[in-house]
Amino acid sequence: MHSKTLFAGLFAIASFGTVSCAPEGERGASKSFAGSNLYFLHALPKAEQKTYVTTLASHGVKVLRLWVTGLKAGCQKGSNLNAIPQLETTVGQYDTTVLKALDDTLKLLHENNIKAIISPHNANALGGGSAECDAYCKKYGAAANFYSSAAAKADYDARIRTILNFKSPNFGNKPWKDLREVIWAIDLQNEPLITNPEKAAANDPDDWVCGRAGEMRKELGTSNILVATGGIAGSHYCCDHEFNLIEKALRCDALDILSVHSYMSKASDWAYFITGAKSVLRTANQAKKLVMVEEWGVAVGNQDNFEKQVKVFNDAGIPWLYWQFVPGKDGSQSGAPANCGYDSYEIGLNSPKGNIGDAVRAANRATANQTWVL
Numbered sequence: 001m002h003s004k005t006l007f008a009g010l011f012a013i014a015s016f017g018t019v020s021c022a023p024e025g026e027r028g029a030s031k032s033f034a035g036s037n038l039y040f041l042h043a044l045p046k047a048e049q050k051t052y053v054t055t056l057a058s059h060g061v062k063v064l065r066l067w068v069t070g071l072k073a074g075c076q077k078g079s080n081l082n083a084i085p086q087l088e089t090t091v092g093q094y095d096t097t098v099l100k101a102l103d104d105t106l107k108l109l110h111e112n113n114i115k116a117i118i119s120p121h122n123a124n125a126l127g128g129g130s131a132e133c134d135a136y137c138k139k140y141g142a143a144a145n146f147y148s149s150a151a152a153k154a155d156y157d158a159r160i161r162t163i164l165n166f167k168s169p170n171f172g173n174k175p176w177k178d179l180r181e182v183i184w185a186i187d188l189q190n191e192p193l194i195t196n197p198e199k200a201a202a203n204d205p206d207d208w209v210c211g212r213a214g215e216m217r218k219e220l221g222t223s224n225i226l227v228a229t230g231g232i233a234g235s236h237y238c239c240d241h242e243f244n245l246i247e248k249a250l251r252c253d254a255l256d257i258l259s260v261h262s263y264m265s266k267a268s269d270w271a272y273f274i275t276g277a278k279s280v281l282r283t284a285n286q287a288k289k290l291v292m293v294e295e296w297g298v299a300v301g302n303q304d305n306f307e308k309q310v311k312v313f314n315d316a317g318i319p320w321l322y323w324q325f326v327p328g329k330d331g332s333q334s335g336a337p338a339n340c341g342y343d344s345y346e347i348g349l350n351s352p353k354g355n356i357g358d359a360v361r362a363a364n365r366a367t368a369n370q371t372w373v374l
Helices: 046-059 097-111 135-140 143-148 150-164 197-201 208-220 267-274 280-287 306-316 356-365
Strands: 034-037 063-067 074-076 079-081 115-119 183-187 226-228 257-261 290-295 320-322
Touching: 034 356, 046 097, 046 356, 063 097, 063 320, 097 115, 135 143, 135 150, 143 150, 150 208, 208 226, 226 257, 257 280, 267 280, 267 306, 280 290, 306 356
Parallel strands: 034 063, 034 320, 063 115, 115 183, 183 226, 257 290, 290 320
Antiparallel strands: 074 079
């Protein structure tokens, strides 16, 4: 997530030579789906994890996006977290405590027929973003070095291999790369290039995006876990920060899913960029790529509320994951704890800010624009 402001736009690239285009109005053979991001789910006490997951499952949620991230103990978005160490406090030295915690969460998801997207690293932690400077930030300095350095690319590829080859205690000691029954997709990173929009504007001159996708696909081997972009350069807004669908991603054979991240104030802005003049569906269909809204959120002060905005996605048949349905109270609810890391987009499970159940059920009823296999 990009935490600076509310945004107003996305973008689409107009042509791809001889690649044929399916119109954005054409429907696939599957139903759409919906879910949520919750980067701290694995740090919740077990009973709270279970309540959260079973509640979302009862609404029909199909996918949750989890992060390979350490967390400090304390209040976060209405919940009290247990401390989880980072996978790497020094680059190349791995503490798999976080993977074990996530593995327990994956077991819970599997028991409730929910699939996971795994986000293996947060680009906002590379310096200049919304997260604390991490091991890569400390080793390589400026985020630009992380994306351009051959050594940094090799270090990051090693991190991905460690994650994909982690042997699951809950799934018969199988490596995560073979857990297609619960891991549906893996992001390249959360919001790659968000700290370096000039690189995204230049169509990724270091070939970080497709290069990492290729290495990831090589490590996955015959696994049919999908590879997603994770929201290139973060949230989109018109007209100078429109990078989720850069051309190199559209043409990258190793990428399956183009992840859209954006935060709009009005439903009409979403409509313009989902099915209108700058339709991401049209762009993705033209490139023969899947596209989903992997992050979106509604702040209390937005012009249009949750119900109006989510209707755009469900009417278009594009899958979506909200940022974030939270297990505790959201910041708009009476009695919400102070100093608890709210960003104003959260919706509590019982919050009047948005009817989660109705929105998810509408997604599940909608015929998808593209064909999805969960």
